[in-house]
Amino acid sequence: MTPTTKKRKGAHLQNLVRDKILKAFPHLKPNDIVTAKNGQNGPDLKLSKVARRLVGVNFECKHQNKLSTVYSWYSQASKGQHKLVPCVVMKKNSRKALAVIDLDDFFKLIKE
Numbered sequence: 001m002t003p004t005t006k007k008r009k010g011a012h013l014q015n016l017v018r019d020k021i022l023k024a025f026p027h028l029k030p031n032d033i034v035t036a037k038n039g040q041n042g043p044d045l046k047l048s049k050v051a052r053r054l055v056g057v058n059f060e061c062k063h064q065n066k067l068s069t070v071y072s073w074y075s076q077a078s079k080g081q082h083k084l085v086p087c088v089v090m091k092k093n094s095r096k097a098l099a100v101i102d103l104d105d106f107f108k109l110i111k112e
Helices: 003-024 049-055 065-078 103-110
Strands: 033-035 045-047 088-090 098-100
Touching (some): 003 033, 003 045, 045 049, 065 088
Antiparallel strands (some): 033 045
């Protein structure tokens, strides 16, 4: 994969998350959420003070095929209980446990 393709994939994911934030919080304006340029330090989405207060999340976006194991775990969590939100909880030695949920389910949770 070319570096340009990798950059495009990352930018697409940042734009997707930005658009979902704007949809979940319709009173925010597009300039309240700015996507970072490739290679720029800090979070992938730069939130205004108002957006930081409303959203309360610092986003790091990764669009990679290396994540296939997490997706197979998520598929396991999705089987059966269709009324429950699937969630993968994972942990690496000497690291905090992480919870992985669907992006739409995540936005339902934070906008309530």
